Amino acid sequence: MSLSLILVCLWAVTANVLAMTPSRDHHWRNAYVLIAIGIPMIGLVTWQHGPWLGLLVLAGGMSVLRWPVIYLARWLRRRTLGG
Incomplete structure (x- = not known):
């Protein structure tokens, strides 16, 4: 396995651990x-x-960080449709 794939796996584990910790800013x-x-x-x-x-x-990163992607899509839709 290459270094880049090992780093991506470590990123995914870190993201999941951070998701389990309490946070004041969601x-x-x-x-x-x-x-x-x-x-x-x-x-x-x-x-x-x-x-x-x-x-x-x-796609894996977008599934882990789905809410920033959803908010980006909503913002882009408002900007393009003028709604």
Whole structure:
């Protein structure tokens, strides 16, 4: 297993552990840190293993951090539809 895939697995374990801890801001600070760390790792996986595995890792990260993705989609919909 390559270093990039090991880092992605460690990121996923860390995200799950952080989700189990109590948080006053509903884990938004943790989500920002995980996003900032995860984006370069997706690029590294894509570079080393190709776009299909990069998309798979992206889908896994989006399933872990689903609420930031939902809020982004809502914001984009409001911006484009003017609603």
